[in-house]
Every structure is written in C-alpha cells, then in structure tokens.
Amino acid sequence: xxxxxxxxxxxxxxxxxxxxxxxxxxxxxxxxxxxxxxxxxxxxxxxxxxxxxxxxxxxxxxxxxxxxxxxxxxxxxxxxxxxxxxxxxxxxxxxxxxxxxxxxxxxxxxxxxxxxxxxxxxxxxxxxxxxxxxxxxxxxxxxxxxxxxxxxxxxxxxxxxxxxxxxxxxxxxxxxxxxxxxxxxxxxxxxxxxxxxxxxxxxxxxxxxxxxxxxxxxxxxxxxxxxxxxxxxxxxxxxxxxxxxxxxxxxxxxxxxxxxxxxxxxxxxxxxxxxxxxxxxxxxxxxxxxxxxxxxxxxxxxxxxxxxxxxxxxxxxxxxxxxxxxxxxxxxxxxxxxxxxxxxxxxxxxxxxxxxxxxxxxxxxxxxxxxxxxxxxxxxxxxxxxxxxxxxxxxxxxxxxxxxxxxxxxxxxxxxxxxxxxxxxxxxxxxxxxxxxxxxxxxxxxxxxxxxxxxxxx
Amino acid sequence: xxxxxxxxxxxxxxxxxxxxxxxxxxxxxxxxxxxxxxxxxxxxxxxxxxxxxxxxxxxxxxxxxxxxxxxxxxxxxxxxxxxxxxxxxxxxxxxxxxxxxxxxxxxxxxxxxxxxxxxxxxxxxxxxxxxxxxxxxxxxxxxxxxxxxxxxxxxxxxxxxxxxxxxxxxxxxxxxxxxxxxxxxxxxxxxxxxxxxxxxxxxxxxxxxxxxxxxxxxxxxxxxxxxxxxxxxxxxxxxxxxxxxxxxxxxxxxxxxxxxxxxxxxxxxxxxxxxxxxxxxxxxxxxxxxxxxxxxxxxxxx
Numbered sequence: 001x002x003x004x005x006x007x008x009x010x011x012x013x014x015x016x017x018x019x020x021x022x023x024x025x026x027x028x029x030x031x032x033x034x035x036x037x038x039x040x041x042x043x044x045x046x047x048x049x050x051x052x053x054x055x056x057x058x059x060x061x062x063x064x065x066x067x068x069x070x071x072x073x074x075x076x077x078x079x080x081x082x083x084x085x086x087x088x089x090x091x092x093x094x095x096x097x098x099x100x101x102x103x104x105x106x107x108x109x110x111x112x113x114x115x116x117x118x119x120x121x122x123x124x125x126x127x128x129x130x131x132x133x134x135x136x137x138x139x140x141x142x143x144x145x146x147x148x149x150x151x152x153x154x155x156x157x158x159x160x161x162x163x164x165x166x167x168x169x170x171x172x173x174x175x176x177x178x179x180x181x182x183x184x185x186x187x188x189x190x191x192x193x194x195x196x197x198x199x200x201x202x203x204x205x206x207x208x209x210x211x212x213x214x215x216x217x218x219x220x221x222x223x224x225x226x227x228x229x230x231x232x233x234x235x236x237x238x239x240x241x242x243x244x245x246x247x248x249x250x251x252x253x254x255x256x257x258x259x260x261x262x263x264x265x266x267x268x269x270x271x272x273x274x275x276x277x278x279x280x281x282x283x284x285x286x287x288x289x290x291x292x293x294x295x296x297x298x299x300x301x302x303x304x305x306x307x308x309x310x311x312x313x314x315x316x317x318x319x320x321x322x323x324x325x326x327x328x329x330x331x332x333x334x335x336x337x338x339x340x341x342x343x344x345x346x347x348x349x350x351x352x353x354x355x356x357x358x359x360x361x362x363x364x365x366x367x368x369x370x371x372x373x374x375x376x377x378x379x380x381x382x383x384x385x386x387x388x389x390x391x392x393x394x395x396x397x398x399x400x401x402x403x404x405x406x407x408x409x410x411x412x413x414x415x416x417x418x419x420x421x422x423x424x425x426x427x428x429x430x431x432x433x434x435x436x437x438x439x440x441x442x443x444x445x446x447x448x449x450x451x452x453x454x455x456x457x458x
Numbered sequence: 459x460x461x462x463x464x465x466x467x468x469x470x471x472x473x474x475x476x477x478x479x480x481x482x483x484x485x486x487x488x489x490x491x492x493x494x495x496x497x498x499x500x501x502x503x504x505x506x507x508x509x510x511x512x513x514x515x516x517x518x519x520x521x522x523x524x525x526x527x528x529x530x531x532x533x534x535x536x537x538x539x540x541x542x543x544x545x546x547x548x549x550x551x552x553x554x555x556x557x558x559x560x561x562x563x564x565x566x567x568x569x570x571x572x573x574x575x576x577x578x579x580x581x582x583x584x585x586x587x588x589x590x591x592x593x594x595x596x597x598x599x600x601x602x603x604x605x606x607x608x609x610x611x612x613x614x615x616x617x618x619x620x621x622x623x624x625x626x627x628x629x630x631x632x633x634x635x636x637x638x639x640x641x642x643x644x645x646x647x648x649x650x651x652x653x654x655x656x657x658x659x660x661x662x663x664x665x666x667x668x669x670x671x672x673x674x675x676x677x678x679x680x681x682x683x684x685x686x687x688x689x690x691x692x693x694x695x696x697x698x699x700x701x702x703x704x705x706x707x708x709x710x711x712x713x714x715x716x717x718x719x720x721x722x723x724x725x726x727x728x729x730x731x732x733x734x735x736x737x738x739x740x741x742x743x744x745x746x747x748x749x750x751x752x753x754x755x756x757x758x759x760x
Binding site: 027135151154175177178179180181182183184230231232233234235236237238239240269270271273276279280281319323324325326327328375376418419420421450453456457458 | 510511513514515518520521522523524526527528530532541544545546547548549551552553554555556557558560562584587588683684685711713
C-alpha cells in the first residue's frame with residue numbers, strides 16, 4: 001500500500017516538476033522524498049558497482065580482443081600466404097567489356113542539308129558523316145573489349161555503332177607491354193597519336209562534336225591501319241616521341257592498293273607538372289599522306305586531287321586543380337593549331353576532265369576552356385576559326401571558286417556528371433561553317449559507360 | 459694509342475653499365491603511405507616518388523604526363539590495389555614501355571593482397587555506388603595492416619633488388635620492432651575510443667573502426683563515392699537524434715562543407731584525420747600519421 005503511494009508519487013514527480021507545486025509541503029510528502037532519495041542513492045551505488053564490473057570486463061575483453069587481433073594477424077598472414085584459388089569456370093579469362101551508350105537531340109535554326117565547310121574540300125562520304133541531323137538520334141555508341149594477351153602483349157577492339165545503323169571498327173590493335181627502354185609498339189587499327197584530341201575516344205570529348213579544324217583536316221578523327229612506335233625518354237620531364245606508318249585509307253588519305261605506307265606520322269609530346277596544382281602537355285605532330293583521286297563536289301561538279309598532303313598540328317593542354325584534387329573543382333584549357341599544305345595535280349570535273357595543278361596552304365585552330373565549378377557540374381566554352389589560306393588551282397583558277405571566307409563557330413556547354421560513368425550535356429553553338437549561313441544549334445546529349453572501368457588518357 | 463682509347467672506351471661502357479646498378483631503386487608509390495613505407499624499408503637504397511598527395515582523392519587521379527615519365531623510369535610501383543587505382547594506373551603501366559612494373563613482376567606491388575579485406579561486396583552493381591569488388595581499399599587506416607604490408611613489401615623489395623636483400627630484411631626487422639612498440643602505445647592511448655559512435659563522410663574508415671572499436675552509425679555520402687545530398691544529410695541528422703554519435707570523421711582530402719553542416723546542427727565535432735602521410739602537419743611519416751590520428755580522435759571524443 002505504502003510502496004504503491006511512493007511509486008505513484010515518484011511517477012508524478014518524474015512526470016513533471018510543475019505538479020510538485022500543487023502537492024504542498026506536507027510531512028507525508030517530505031517522508032516520501034527522503035525515501036526516494038535513499039532509494040536513488042542505493043541505486044546509484046549499485047550502478048557504480050555495476051559500472052566498475054563492466055569496466056573490468058571491458059578491459060578483459062579488450063585484452064582478449066588484442067589477442068584475437070594478434071591471432072587475426074597471424075591468420076591473415078597465413079591467408080596472404082595462400083591466395084584464394086581463382087575461379088574455375090571457362091570464362092574466367094574473358095576480357096574486360098565496356099559499353100558506351102550515347103543519344104542526342106539536336107535542334108538547328110537552319111536546315112543542315114546543305115551543310116559544308118566553305119573553302120575546304122571534303123569528300124562526299126566524309127561530309128555525310130559530319131553532316132548534322134535534326135531531332136532525335138543515336139549518337140556514337142561504342143563497344144570495347146580489352147585485355148592482356150599474355151606477358152608481352154595487350155590487345156583490344158572498339159566498335160562504333162553509328163546513328164544510321166552501321167557499325168565500324170574504330171580500333172582493333174595489339175600493343176606490346178614487354179619491351180623495355182620506354183618502347184611501345186602498336187599494330188592494327190588505332191587512332192593516330194597526332195594532336196591532342198585525335199587519340200581520345202569521342203565519348204571523352206568535352207563537346208558534342210569535333211572542332212571544325214578536325215573536321216576540315218581529318219574528317220573528324222583519323223584512325224589508321226598500320227604500325228606505331230612510341231618511345232618515352234628516360235627523363236623526369238615527360239618527353240615522348242612517336243612514329244607511325246599506315247595504310248592511310250581514311251581522309252585526308254584515300255583508299256589504295258599498293259606496297260608500302262600510304263600515311264606516315266611523327267609526333268612529339270612534352271609535359272610535366274608545375275607544383276601540385278598544375279599539369280600540362282604540349283605537342284607537335286606531322287601527318288603525311290599521299291591521296292590518289294580524292295574526290296570532292298563543288299557546285300554540282302566532281303573534282304579529283306592527287307598528290308601530297310602534309311598536316312602539321314601544334315597542341316597544348318593545361319590543367320589546374322587545387323592541390324591536384326580535381327574532384328570538387330578543376331579547370332582545363334586546351335588548344336590546337338592545324339596547318340595543312342597540299343600540292344599535286346587536280347582534275348576539274350571528272351566527267352569531262354580538265355587537268356591542272358593544285359597547291360594550297362590552309363589552317364585552323366580552336367581554343368576551349370572547361371571549368372568544373374562544383375562536384376558533378378562543368379561548363380565549357382569553345383571558340384574556333386578556319387583560315388582558307390592560299391589556294392592555287394593553276395589553269396582551273398578560272399572555273400573553281402576561291403572564297404576568302406573564314407568559317408567559325410562558338411560553342412557553350414554545361415554538363416552534369418553524377419558519377420564517373422554518366423554524363424548529360426547541354427550545348428549551344430553558333431555555327432558559321434558555311435558562308436552566308438548562321439546556324440544556331442542546341443544539343444542535348446547523354447553518354448553513359450557500362451561494364452569494365454576504363455582508364456582515361458590525360 | 460689505339461689500346462689506350464679502347465681501354466678508355468671499355469671503362470666508359472663499364473661505368474655506364476654499372477651506373478644503374480649502383481643507383482637507388484626507383485619506386486613510384488601510388489599513395490603516400492606506401493611511399494613512406496618503402497622509404498622506411500629501403501632507406502637510402504631507394505628513391506621514392508609519390509604519385510599522389512594526401513589532399514587528392516585517390517579514386518580520381520589522372521594519368522598525367524609527369525606520372526607517365528615516372529612510371530617509365532620506375533623499378534617498382536607500390537600501390538594499394540583492390541581497384542583503387544583502376545582509373546589511372548592501367549594507363550601508366552600500358553604506356554610506360556617498362557616491363558619491370560607490369561602485374562606479376564617483382565616490380566608490381568599491391569598492398570591489399572597482404573591484408574584481410576573488409577566490406578567485400580556480396581553483390582556487384584554500380585547502382586550501389588563506387589564499390590570495389592575486392593573490398594574496401596582504404597586499408598592504410600589500420601596500423602596492423604601496415605605491419606602486414608611491410609612484411610610483404612620487404613620480401614618484394616628483396617626480389618626486385620636482390621643485391622640488397624639483406625639490407626631490406628634488416629630494415630624491416632628494425633621497422634617492425636619500432637612499429638610493434640608504437641602499436642602497443644597507440645592501442646593503450648586509444649582505449650577510451652572503444653565503442654565510441656561516429657559518423658563518417660566517406661566509407662573510408664572500416665579498418666580504423668575495426669582497429670579502435672569505433673562504431674560507425676551513419677555515412678554522409680548516401681552511397682560510396684556519391685556526393686552528400688541535403689535530403690540525405692537531413693536524414694542523418696534525424697537519425698543522430700535517435701542514435702547519437704560523438705564525432706564526425708572525414709579525411710583531409712574530403713570537402714569540408716557536408717561535415718561542417720551536420721556538425722553545426724548535431725552539435726558534435728568534426729575530426730579531420732590525415733588519412734595518409736602528409737595529410738596534416740604532424741603526419742610526416744607513418745608513425746606521425748597514427749600519433750596524430752589517435753590524438754585527434756581522443757581530443758574530439760573527450
């Protein structure tokens with residue numbers, strides 16, 4: 001009975017101090033308070049005793065833990081000594097697969113059907129690849145398969161799936177990993193090491209499209225069937241020299257069937273760091289091809305060029321990230337200058353041929369800056385311009401036009417990269433590649449990467 | 459005359475051939491902790507270059523030209539492995555033209571092979587964030603792992619540089635002795651940390667938690683490698699009201715804002731641990747790394 005009273009009062013007191021104000025100062029209550037105090041003291045003493053016991057147990061436990069950890073150490077040493085048996089299934093040696101999925105929505109203020117780069121002679125098939133499409137389309141999706149072949153070689157294959165349902169082999173190469181002295185040999189089909197952007201897969205580009213200069217002089221991107229030799233100098237400053245010999249079947253070269261090489265390239269790269277926050281690379285390249293009967297259409301007439309083509313590329317890239325930590329914010333400035341010298345013979349109108357000569361020196365450049373202003377978010381600006389230079393058609397100067405027009409384009413992009421594997425990009429561009437046409441473009445693009453985690457080039 | 463010239467030439471050739479042998483073993487360390495360990499074990503017989511620093515996120519490194527140049531000249535690369543460097547190391551290896559550092563050779567060292575991996579995922583799906591198939595790669599936060607890796611590295615240094623095998627073994631014995639003493643000291647000092655509930659920014663500390671008995675109750679990143687969102691932070695804050703934690707742990711390279719945001723609201727301190735050598739003023743070497751880590755945790759958990 002009495003205990004119940006205590007409990008009840010205790011509960012009331014615990015429930016709220018304000019209630020005690022109404023309870024008054026009766027002796028009864030005082031007694032209850034004293035008893036509660038006594039109870040609390042006794043409980044506190046017991047809790048303290050318990051705590052001490054707990055502490056002791058914990059100490060013992062931590063000692064046991066330590067012993068366990070030591071045992072673990074020995075165990076894991078033992079585990080390390082005997083590596084886990086590799087999986088026994090038949091596909092254990094399958095190479096790494098990576099899939100790039102990309103889609104595009106394009107909006108053009110001007111019908112792109114008559115698109116061309118004024119003053120630059122691109123073959124019809126190259127032109128049709130570069131021609132923009134309005135509306136929804138599949139952008140270049142890629143399937144890559146890569147692995148070590150053995151202790152000496154590495155190999156890989158990369159298919160590009162084009163919007164028009166065709167598939168092409170972008171890369172199919174083998175490469176040495178076993179040569180010493182900084183030497184690497186690559187054979188097969190590969191992106192030529194010239195310039196900066198050329199060697200990178202389209203899905204790593206910072207804009208939807210290739211720069212105008214790449215389109216005009218390389219048809220977008222140059223791959224070659226052949227052989228590549230690279231040498232890294234034994235210096236702490238990065239110096240790489242490379243040489244290539246190949247078929248040169250793609251623009252600016254042409255398909256050919258003869259012994260020897262149809263395209264050769266030389267390139268040198270220099271690079272390094274400035275402090276922890278800056279890194280850079282600069283390069284100089286020369287691509288030599290000898291196109292035979294390279295056709296192009298001009299005002300309804302098909303003309304043909306045969307001769308020598310020399311393309312010089314100077315490229316530079318500079319990257320900044322605070323302390324080298326590019327995760328939150330970073331900046332990349334990149335530019336390339338391309339200059340092409342061609343000379344040889346030119347046939348005006350292959351249907352009623354008028355042979356003549358051809359010599360031209362043309363150039364172009366782009367400069368772009370990409371700023372990551374927050375994790376996941378980047379913004380970029382690209383400005384570019386082509387110089388028609390000097391073109392001499394010899395006796396055909398009378399019939400072939402030589403416009404003094406400078407094609408140009410300005411692009412602005414923002415992209416969102418929620419992880420290393422996905423990217424959604426919005427790009428605006430004002431394209432003045434064709435004389436007399438200003439095409440305002442809007443692109444919305446996604447690029448996703450599935451499968452093996454590809455390592456990206458600098 | 460001719461004789462003299464040929465003698466001179468022979469001497470020059472011999473010198474040139476001998477020069478690399480007498481030079482220090484060139485080591486490219488993917489992360490500073492392994493660079494520091496290689497330095498401890500190799501002394502002046504090795505020359506170490508760290509590919510990254512403590513303020514860089516080891517998941518997001520680029521195969522910079524400077525690193526390619528170093529990879530070309532390296533006699534050995536010492537890395538974490540467990541796919542921590544998958545975004546950049548393969549490029550360095552492929553383009554280095556250096557057979558010594560290819561996987562399988564004595565010049566290729568992966569620390570993760572010598573420790574027991576934690577958080578090995580039972581399912582692999584990128585929807586789960588940046589998970590590593592081999593387990594959590596941040597093994598260097600447990601000094602017991604450092605001891606295991608040291609034993610493995612000493613053996614491999616001896617394989618990569620057999621002429622100095624005895625030297626590495628002696629240095630390892632010496633290091634190991636000092637490390638065991640330090641380990642006992644840290645464990646004694648850190649005893650009060652056992653059972654302390656913590657919040658981490660990135661899932662970078664399972665090995666530290668395992669060692670010190672810290673209890674991770676929440677992660678600021680909603681998924682590994684995914685930037686904390688305000689929704690998720692609010693959830694963590696709510697969770698902390700039910701299940702309080704004593705401190706928020708982040709590495710020196712992590713961006714500070716999410717931790718600060720939560721710290722201000724949950725009224726608990728943020729502890730920035732060096733995470734690797736060079737991550738703080740005190741973390742000049744491996745000993746300093748753990749001295750500082752333990753001290754910072756103790757100061758915050760008081």
